[in-house]
Amino acid sequence: MSVSTAVADQSVCRDISGALPVLGRDVLVPLVTGGEVTYAALDYAASAPALQRVWDDVAAYAPYYGSVHRGAGYLSQLSTELFENARHDVEEFLGCREGDQVVFTRSTTDSLNLLAAALPEGCQVFVFETEHHASLLPWREARVTYLDAPRTPEEAVRTLERALADRDPYGPALVCVTGASNVTGELWPVRELAAAAHAHGARIVLDAAQLAPHHPVSVRELDVDWVAFSGHKLYAPFGSGVLAGRADWLQDAEPYLAGGGASRKVARRTDGGLDVEWHTTAARHEAGSPNVIGAYAIASACKALTEAGFDALVAREQQLISAVRAGLAEVPEVRVLSLFGDDAPRVGVLSFVVDGWNSSHFAAALSAEYGIGVRDGLFCAHPLVRTLLGSEPQTQGECGAPEAAPGEKSLNAIRVSFGAGTPDEHVERFVRAVKELVRDGAKWNYRTEDGRCVPDTSA
Numbered sequence: 371m372s373v374s375t376a377v378a379d380q381s382v383c384r385d386i387s388g389a390l391p392v393l394g395r396d397v398l399v400p401l402v403t404g405g406e407v408t409y410a411a412l413d414y415a416a417s418a419p420a421l422q423r424v425w426d427d428v429a430a431y432a433p434y435y436g437s438v439h440r441g442a443g444y445l446s447q448l449s450t451e452l453f454e455n456a457r458h459d460v461e462e463f464l465g466c467r468e469g470d471q472v473v474f475t476r477s478t479t480d481s482l483n484l485l486a487a488a489l490p491e492g493c494q495v496f497v498f499e500t501e502h503h504a505s506l507l508p509w510r511e512a513r514v515t516y517l518d519a520p521r522t523p524e525e526a527v528r529t530l531e532r533a534l535a536d537r538d539p540y541g542p543a544l545v546c547v548t549g550a551s552n553v554t555g556e557l558w559p560v561r562e563l564a565a566a567a568h569a570h571g572a573r574i575v576l577d578a579a580q581l582a583p584h585h586p587v588s589v590r591e592l593d594v595d596w597v598a599f600s601g602h603k604l605y606a607p608f609g610s611g612v613l614a615g616r617a618d619w620l621q622d623a624e625p626y627l628a629g630g631g632a633s634r635k636v637a638r639r640t641d642g643g644l645d646v647e648w649h650t651t652a653a654r655h656e657a658g659s660p661n662v663i664g665a666y667a668i669a670s671a672c673k674a675l676t677e678a679g680f681d682a683l684v685a686r687e688q689q690l691i692s693a694v695r696a697g698l699a700e701v702p703e704v705r706v707l708s709l710f711g712d713d714a715p716r717v718g719v720l721s722f723v724v725d726g727w728n729s730s731h732f733a734a735a736l737s738a739e740y741g742i743g744v745r746d747g748l749f750c751a752h753p754l755v756r757t758l759l760g761s762e763p764q765t766q767g768e769c770g771a772p773e774a775a776p777g778e779k780s781l782n783a784i785r786v787s788f789g790a791g792t793p794d795e796h797v798e799r800f801v802r803a804v805k806e807l808v809r810d811g812a813k814w815n816y817r818t819e820d821g822r823c824v825p826d827t828s829a
Contacts, residue, residue: 388686389791389792389793390422390423391422391791392605403813412788412792413785414788414789415555415603435449438662456474456668456669463669463672463675464588464589465586471617471652472614473655474656476611478504478598483508484626486508486512488655489509489511489623492541495543496546497516497547498519499516499753500519500754501548503750505547517533519754521710522711523714531570535570542572545567545574545575546574547560547576549582550580550584550719552751553719553754555720557585560592561591576596579598582599583604587599596613596616598614599612605789606664606668607663607667620652627657628657630657632656633646634649635647687718693798701724705724707721707722707723720787721786723759724808728823729747729783734825735807736800739807739814740799741799744786746782746784749785755782755783
């Protein structure tokens with residue numbers, strides 16, 4: 371049976387600026403000053419819009435939806451083939467090694483929590499304070515060593531080498547590192563960190579949530595043991611993720627969830643209890659009815675990005691990054707946040723602060739007056755943002771929530787992020803809006819409501 375006989379293949383195309391078509395590119399939003407404008411989605415680091423190609427693939431499959439692995443009917447068989455083909459497509463996209471497993475999860479957070487639950491007894495985890503909370507927090511049941519933020523890629527490698535060499539007792543160890551920062555967009559020296567980890571008998575997991583949508587990620591070439599990423603940052607809909615890599619720790623661990631699909635055989639014992647034989651494949655950690663559409667959407671996004679060509683995507687994104695950085699550099703009041711310096715390679719993610727502006731106020735004005743969606747706050751990377759801003763670590767704050775009213779000092783930052791679906795006009799409008807807001811101020815009055823800065827419409 372061939373899935374292609376039921377689900378038509380889609381082709382990848384680009385608009386005149388070279389951007390890939392995404393959902394929402396023609397959505398009009400109202401401006402508080404009057405009129406409407408096409409929405410400029412510049413919050414890709416939180417969730418990228420779905421590629422039109424991915425949405426079309428999902429829509430083509432939807433009438434053929436069926437439960438996988440358990441049905442004898444045509445649609446169930448078709449869906450099972452599609453689901454397992456999706457696993458194969460992700461393996462190819464990630465350059466997995468023979469014997470590696472691809473487990474479908476709900477998100478990067480879910481993937482790393484799954485791996486945390488599979489750690490062998492006594493495993494020590496090493497993680498930089500610069501990580502997103504998804505890779506900073508799952509290791510609470512393990513022995514965790516938190517490493518200070520490095521200021522160069524070379525310092526990151528040296529810091530890790532010292533920590534691994536000094537560990538006591540010498541036993542199983544795992545290093546968790548991001549591929550690209552969700553705050554600064556800077557690329558981390560993954561291959562060098564992997565070499566350092568392996569030289570000291572440790573394994574390494576790569577949080578590729580921000581890297582995979584922008585650059586090719588190869589488990590084999592980077593020599594990482596596992597990689598985790600989310601579909602909703604890879605131009606696929608919400609609710610799906612991937613953990614891919616070595617099978618042994620996953621096979622030896624108790625299933626992440628106990629239930630149907632994870633078990634091969636269940637039998638009653640004479641004493642009334644149950645004997646359970648668990649799968650040793652990826653199914654061991656995929657209990658319940660899987661998110662077939664989510665897995666298929668991820669696979670579709672993987673194929674779409676591969677067919678579009680990462681060389682061309684990276685080259686165009688670098689042009690957008692250069693345009694944003696050049697525009698912000700013309701505004702003395704703007705300070706772009708960075709760990710590794712202005713010349714560090716990065717993906718399309720930049721965070722900054724503006725003198726005299728509360729971050730929530732600035733982001734609200736960009737949205738209400740220019741139709742531009744950015745993010746403000748601590749970006750679920752509190753230790754890193756506070757390190758970059760120089761604020762005290764005990765300062766209170768919630769992920770994405772402002773801490774001051776308009777005009778008051780803010781302990782947060784503003785983040786602009788973009789990618790393969792971003793038209794040139796969106797970046798141009800953003801740069802123009804930043805300059806106008808800093809020069810002329812907001813055209814509207816704003817107030818704090820439920821912890822956020824919003825336009826004051828009471829007048």
